[in-house]
Every structure is written in structure tokens, then in C-alpha cells.
Amino acid sequence: MEIGGHDVSRDLSAYSLAHRAGDVPQMVIELSPRSTATGVFEGLAHVVIGDPPDPGPAAAAFLSAISPAELEKAALDRHDLMDGRPHELTRAMLALLREWALGQWGEPEPEDGQ
Numbered sequence: 001m002e003i004g005g006h007d008v009s010r011d012l013s014a015y016s017l018a019h020r021a022g023d024v025p026q027m028v029i030e031l032s033p034r035s036t037a038t039g040v041f042e043g044l045a046h047v048v049i050g051d052p053p054d055p056g057p058a059a060a061a062f063l064s065a066i067s068p069a070e071l072e073k074a075a076l077d078r079h080d081l082m083d084g085r086p087h088e089l090t091r092a093m094l095a096l097l098r099e100w101a102l103g104q105w106g107e108p109e110p111e112d113g114q
Contacts, residue, residue, distance in 0.1 A: 001015075001029065008031060011031045011032055012029060012030070012031060012032070013030050013031060013032040013033075014029070014030040015027060015028065015029040015030070016028050022053060023053070024051065024052055024053070062100075062101060063097075066097070066100070071093055071096065071097070072089075072093070074096055075089055075092040075093045075096055076089070076092075078092055078095075078096065081095050081096070
């Protein structure tokens with residue numbers, strides 16, 4: 001185990017390693033109070049191992065599953081997203097895609113109570 005190029009493996013008093021699917025592994029380490037690595041590290045460290053996952057493949061898979069016709073129909077049916085400003089259809093489609101990416105597939109509440 002190195003911190004800033006200094007070997008602290010003999011100074012460890014505790015560590016824990018956690019990994020959740022889709023996330024990078026994380027290790028928490030504690031140095032012994034009698035550590036000889038003074039000035040290198042004090043207290044508790046939170047070390048992230050690896051690179052964060054690339055969102056590109058997941059975004060591409062999500063967008064590939066979207067029907068262009070259904071997206072257009074849903075955007076045109078969402079009057080709450082249409083405001084007459086420039087690029088309103090594109091903005092409505094992007095808003096819908098954000099909602100769908102978050103699992104919000106439901107229909108909006110009608111404004112007139114119908």
C-alpha cells in the first residue's frame with residue numbers, strides 16, 4: 001500500500017474494501033497511531049481504486065431502445081413542455097428522455113382535470 005509514493009503497508013491498522021455493481025471499488029484505510037509515516041498521512045483516508053464507469057455505453061443502449069415515433073408523439077402530447085420558445089420540440093424531447101432515464105414513464109397529470 002502506497003500513499004503519495006510512500007510505502008505505508010506496515011503502518012496500517014485497519015482497512016475495508018467495498019465494491020457495488022456499476023461502481024468503482026472503494027477502500028478505506030486507517031494508519032496505526034504509532035505509524036512511522038508521519039507527515040505522509042494523518043487520520044482516515046478514502047481511496048478510490050480504478051476509473052469511474054463510462055456512461056457512454058449505457059446511454060447508447062438506452063437511446064437505442066427509444067422509438068423515434070413514440071418519442072415524437074410523447075413530446076407533442078406533452079403540452080406542459082411546449083412553451084412556444086425556440087426549439088421547443090427538441091427541448092421537450094430532451095426533457096422526456098431525462099424523465100425516462102430516471103424511470104418516470106407515467107403520463108403527466110391533465111391540466112384541466114380530465
